[in-house]
Amino acid sequence: MKIVKLILKIxxxxxxxxxxxxxxYYLNYIKPFKAQMAKTMHxxxxxxxxxxxxxxxxxxxxxLDSMVLVIDSKMDEAAQELYKMATNIAEGKPIYLVNTxxxxxxxxxxxxxxxxxIIAGGNYTEASWKQETGSTQLPTIWxxxxxxxxxxxxxxxxxxxxxxxxxxxDLVVYLHNKKVLFTGDIVLNKQIPxxxxxxxxxxxxxxxxxxxxxxxxxxxxxxxxxxxxSKVFTDFKQYFLDMxxxxxxxxxxxxxxxxxxxxxxxxxxxxxxxxxxxx
Numbered sequence: 001m002k003i004v005k006l007i008l009k010i011x012x013x014x015x016x017x018x019x020x021x022x023x024x025y026y027l028n029y030i031k032p033f034k035a036q037m038a039k040t041m042h043x044x045x046x047x048x049x050x051x052x053x054x055x056x057x058x059x060x061x062x063x064l065d066s067m068v069l070v071i072d073s074k075m076d077e078a079a080q081e082l083y084k085m086a087t088n089i090a091e092g093k094p095i096y097l098v099n100t101x102x103x104x105x106x107x108x109x110x111x112x113x114x115x116x117x118i119i120a121g122g123n124y125t126e127a128s129w130k131q132e133t134g135s136t137q138l139p140t141i142w143x144x145x146x147x148x149x150x151x152x153x154x155x156x157x158x159x160x161x162x163x164x165x166x167x168x169x170d171l172v173v174y175l176h177n178k179k180v181l182f183t184g185d186i187v188l189n190k191q192i193p194x195x196x197x198x199x200x201x202x203x204x205x206x207x208x209x210x211x212x213x214x215x216x217x218x219x220x221x222x223x224x225x226x227x228x229x230s231k232v233f234t235d236f237k238q239y240f241l242d243m244x245x246x247x248x249x250x251x252x253x254x255x256x257x258x259x260x261x262x263x264x265x266x267x268x269x270x271x272x273x274x275x276x277x278x279x
Contacts, residue, residue, distance in 0.1 A: 033266060037105070040078050043227065045219075048153070049178060052082055056105035057223050060182055062175070063089050064151045070097045070113075071173050071182045071221075072106040079109025096149075098158055099139065100184025100223065101167045102132045111137050119143060121160050121169025128168075143171060154178070161186060161210065163203040166193070166223075172211065179218035181211070181233075189225025189232045192239075192265040195278045201240050202279070208237045225264075239263075243272055247279040 040055040050061040055078020060071035068090040074082050086095055095116040099107050102124055110118060110133070118137075120129070122144035129138060141147070149156040155176040160169060166185040173182040185193070186207055195201060211217070212233075220232040239260060246253040257272040265271050 030266070033264070036264075037224070038076065038078065040081070041226075045178065045180065049175070049180070050085070051221055051227050052078075052085075053226060054078065055082070056108055057100070057103075057184065058182075058221055058225075058227070060173070060180075060221060061086055061089065062154070062156075064093075065153055066151055067093050068095045069149075069156065069173075070095060072100055072184070073097060073109030073113065075105050075108030079112065083109055083112040098171060098173055098182075100171045100173070100182065100186075101169065102129055103167070103185070104133060106184065106223070107133050107135070110135060117141060119147065119158060119171070121167075121171050123160065123169035157215075159214070161207050163206045163210070164198050164200070165203040165207040166199060168198065170207075174215050179216050180221060181215055181217060181219070182221045183211075183223060183233075185223035186211075187220060187222045187233055187236045189220075189222045189228060189236070190263045191224050192260065192263050192270040192272065193275065194266075194270045195275060200278055201243065201275055204240050205237070205244075208233070208240075240275070243275045244279055246272070247276050 037054060037056065041053040043051040043053065045051055048063045052059045052061065056075035057072045059074055059082055062069040068086055070082070070086050073079055095113060097110065097113050097116050097118045099110070099118065099120045101121065118139040119141045120139035120143070122142035126138055143158055143160050145160060147158040157174040157176065159172050159174070161172065170184055170186050172184060172186060217230040217233050219227065220230060221227045222232055242256045242259060246256040260272055268274065
């Protein structure tokens, strides 16, 4: 009986300790990260394309002659704001929404787009979509390979990446006339990736080769972080190459990790060490 009481006491102490550590981690890392991600910034690329940074994943609003294209619907208040902007510029034109992947910070506003055409990667199942998004509103078009939309003013390629990089069915959106690539979380700007589940660093490297061979990479709109030139793409690729070298050459590990100390990261989850462990 004394042993049982001792075990219960030790268990209670451990649970309390983990709760305290979890709360400290939340206050020091998760809460500031969420606050930063909630901020939004609007950038007019030209008179027909607006990039909306933050509020979840980065989004695009493209006004075309026959439709409005929305790329990723954000989350919380930012999702509401984006939807209002989309309906205002649409002026009755149909709205097409592309989800680059199924994580809630990119699809949190989907429920607002009732009646719209919603496009997502075709390697998801209805069950996995509902489980991840918490929504029963399913996409109306599932892209297994690619989908091309041509209007009078723009040609748009929506491509399903043929590798399990960030998720099992990541879409990218390329605007041919503007030479703008929306990458979803396949590319981030100065932010360490979170590599979970079946995702692997090698699949990211395969995806980078695939994209650079397929498109002219002039302007990159990453999933998170500011849009920029092709340097956003090459810097993110170099991160993976450096972490691969850190795995293969432990003597250089500390120096290679130090290169990215200014990048946004979360210990244990979004960190160079976590990437290295996945190689």
